Amino acid sequence: MAQTHPLNQEISLSVIKTACSNCNLRELCLPFGLSLEELERLDDLVSTRRRIKRGDHLYRAGEVFDAIYAIRSGFFKTDVLLEDGRDQVTGFQMAGELLGLDGISTEHHTCNAIALEDSEICAIPFSRLEGLSREIHTLQHHFHKVMSREIVRDHGVMMLLGTMRAEERLAAFLLNLSQRFTARGFSHAEFYLRMTREEIGSYLGLKLETVSRAFSRFQEEGHIAVQQKHIRILNVNGLKALMNHRASC
Amino acid sequence: MAQTHPLNQEISLSVIKTACSNCNLRELCLPFGLSLEELERLDDLVSTRRRIKRGDHLYRAGEVFDAIYAIRSGFFKTDVLLEDGRDQVTGFQMAGELLGLDGISTEHHTCNAIALEDSEICAIPFSRLEGLSREIHTLQHHFHKVMSREIVRDHGVMMLLGTMRAEERLAAFLLNLSQRFTARGFSHAEFYLRMTREEIGSYLGLKLETVSRAFSRFQEEGHIAVQQKHIRILNVNGLKALMNHRASC
DNA sequence: GCGTTCGCTTGATCCAAGTCAACCATAAAA
DNA sequence: TTTTATGGTTGACTTGGATCAAGCGAACGC
Numbered sequence: 351m352a353q354t355h356p357l358n359q360e361i362s363l364s365v366i367k368t369a370c371s372n373c374n375l376r377e378l379c380l381p382f383g384l385s386l387e388e389l390e391r392l393d394d395l396v397s398t399r400r401r402i403k404r405g406d407h408l409y410r411a412g413e414v415f416d417a418i419y420a421i422r423s424g425f426f427k428t429d430v431l432l433e434d435g436r437d438q439v440t441g442f443q444m445a446g447e448l449l450g451l452d453g454i455s456t457e458h459h460t461c462n463a464i465a466l467e468d469s470e471i472c473a474i475p476f477s478r479l480e481g482l483s484r485e486i487h488t489l490q491h492h493f494h495k496v497m498s499r500e501i502v503r504d505h506g507v508m509m510l511l512g513t514m515r516a517e518e519r520l521a522a523f524l525l526n527l528s529q530r531f532t533a534r535g536f537s538h539a540e541f542y543l544r545m546t547r548e549e550i551g552s553y554l555g556l557k558l559e560t561v562s563r564a565f566s567r568f569q570e571e572g573h574i575a576v577q578q579k580h581i582r583i584l585n586v587n588g589l590k591a592l593m594n595h596r597a598s599c
Numbered sequence: 600m601a602q603t604h605p606l607n608q609e610i611s612l613s614v615i616k617t618a619c620s621n622c623n624l625r626e627l628c629l630p631f632g633l634s635l636e637e638l639e640r641l642d643d644l645v646s647t648r649r650r651i652k653r654g655d656h657l658y659r660a661g662e663v664f665d666a667i668y669a670i671r672s673g674f675f676k677t678d679v680l681l682e683d684g685r686d687q688v689t690g691f692q693m694a695g696e697l698l699g700l701d702g703i704s705t706e707h708h709t710c711n712a713i714a715l716e717d718s719e720i721c722a723i724p725f726s727r728l729e730g731l732s733r734e735i736h737t738l739q740h741h742f743h744k745v746m747s748r749e750i751v752r753d754h755g756v757m758m759l760l761g762t763m764r765a766e767e768r769l770a771a772f773l774l775n776l777s778q779r780f781t782a783r784g785f786s787h788a789e790f791y792l793r794m795t796r797e798e799i800g801s802y803l804g805l806k807l808e809t810v811s812r813a814f815s816r817f818q819e820e821g822h823i824a825v826q827q828k829h830i831r832i833l834n835v836n837g838l839k840a841l842m843n844h845r846a847s848c
Numbered sequence: 849g850c851g852t853t854c855g856c857t858t859g860a861t862c863c864a865a866g867t868c869a870a871c872c873a874t875a876a877a878a
Numbered sequence: 879t880t881t882t883a884t885g886g887t888t889g890a891c892t893t894g895g896a897t898c899a900a901g902c903g904a905a906c907g908c
Contacts, residue, residue: 430758434843438761440754452754454747461754480740484733491729497746498703504753505679505689505701505710511760512687512804516865547886555761557866562887578874578886594683765895795855809895811857827856827904 369393370472378446378533379420380474380496383488392489395482396420398473408449408463408471415453417473421445424469425544428461429552439553441503442466442527442545445534451500466544511555514593519554520564521592524574528583539586543579568592618642619721627695627782628669629723629745632737641738644731645669647722657698657712657720664702666722670694673718674793677701677710678801688802690752691715691794693779700749715793760804763842768803769813770841773823777832788835792828817841 370381371389381389399422402408408419411431423445431437440461443449453459454476483490510519532538543550547558547565554561568574573589575582583589619630620638630638648671651657657668660680675692689710692698702708703725732739759768781787792799796807796814803810817823822838824831832838 430754432758432762432843436758436762438758440757451747452750454743455751460751480736480743484736484739487729487733490733494703494729494746497743497750498700500750501701501746501753502704502709504750504757507757508689508753508760509679509681509685509687511757512801513681513685546884552761558886559867559888560865563865566887594681796857797855806896807856808858808897811855812895815857 370396373422373472375420375422375446375534380448380489380492382492384486384492385488388486388488391482391486395478396472396474400471400473402465402469402471404465404467404469406465408465409453409459410462411459413459415450415457415459415476417475418448418450418453418479419463420472420474421447421449422470422472424471425466426463426469427466427545427549427553428463430461437552438555439545439549441507442553444530448496451497466549507553516554516556516560517564517567518593519556520550520561520568521573521589523550523554524581524583525586525589525593528586539583541581543581619645622671622721624669624671624695624783629697629738629741631741633735633741634737637735637737640731640735644727645721645723649720649722651714651718651720653714653716653718655714657714658702658708659711660708662708664699664706664708664725666724667697667699667702667728668712669721669723670696670698671719671721673720674715675712675718676715676794676798676802677712679710686801687804688794688798690756691776691802694783697745700746715798756802765803765805765809766813766816767842768805769799769810769817770822770838772799772803773830773832774835774838774842777835788832790830792830 370376370379370392371386373379373381376382376389381392384392402424408426409415421443425445426443426449427439428441428443428449429437429439443463449463449471450459452461479493483493510522514522527541527543528538531541545553547561550556551558551561556564565574565576568589569576571588573583573585573592575584619625619628619641620635622628622630625631625638630641633641651673657675658664670692672694674694675698676688677690677692677698678686678688680686692712698712698720699708701710728742732742759771763771776790776792777787780790794802796810799805800807800810805813814823814825817838818825820837822832822834822841824833
């Protein structure tokens, strides 16, 4: 009987090893849709688990790429540095999400991945993943979906950066975080931000002061309650309305 | 003897059929790196060739995804439409590039692909491509690289939208076009824009007036010569310097 | 040929977000 | 406990690009 309830399983301590088959993120992560037998083959591949301390790099732009990484727990940001010193956060990643897909293209990482809290990752050697996905159709297809999802996500960010104003961007950002926390079984309405205002700003193409002001404004208007990094969403629909602000003009 | 010089081959008229093996874009496109025998297997798969007239859609957001498309000739844009009517151009694609990768994720296209000039595409049924890439390692790997490259490209656009000012964006855009034309054997210094100022603006997160002003400014400063859609780049380094403008401030 | 349309350019004005600066809050260090 | 550092908030002002508006030029249909 392969099907236990994904997020509720009890694991005896003795069983814990680096294995997708007993990871409660498997429905969000690479193993999605695999049979028990296929899962075990994936286990063989995902052997190295690593802890990354808050502030440390998982990898750096320019390093040779040979593995992608699944986040087991914790929180990361990725950023790109331009020659002239400008940089931009290209994404925030949480448990169950994959890091490093950008490195496949040139066999070198093209961005930095930095832990925003103490985290744990599973390294997945890429050539072995390709090998296994030549044998397991489901794995292959799911991996393609994950890559494609990343492209779609990026288009969303481009949309945000290209057409939205500051408050719309922040509303979209909060709703996106909320939705992803929900998918992981956390409250959709209350969470701690792992990143600073400056990092949010960098991601949203705004200055930190603008982010701060937008937070204050949302609070004044009763959409959220902010206390430093602690966010409570009081009015989801208010935020959603803010996001589509242009519709009314 | 499989290796003829990629861009110089002569093809007798009788041989022309929809086939990667006699397409002179094969070194830019999906067949990259394949052996002659592998190429022939890809030929079987890429059977349908379609003409798309200027202004027509190749596919629309929401349609069921079942194939990706390689551009044989012509020029496309992709755009995303928000519920509230805002839209944004997410990319411009030219011969040898692939369209439709975003559709894998949800099995539905997430953007519109529209021909900016009369074009010709090869449809590649996706499930068959997955099948073949389970058998041909090189094809699998190259496909992964192409998807990854798309992610990297998107990060570049995010960078552009998030941190660059209007003139830097346009300079980056022109240099990127120039570089892609060069890769296809065209002049790096002289080309026709297939898109309007408004489409450029949408892609770059600017209004068409701003794009037009930046063109005029570049011309005044002797970086380029503009006449409607005809562009001549007079000073590549000038443009490059413009792009990294912040370095000096 | 001529009028119409569409895309492009240019000027004048306005405003959202950036910049600069002061100050506050929290947490860690002394 | 006070000190220091880091991150966050708020205010005053400046500015790059948006907006509004007028006019131009090339291409197309009739």
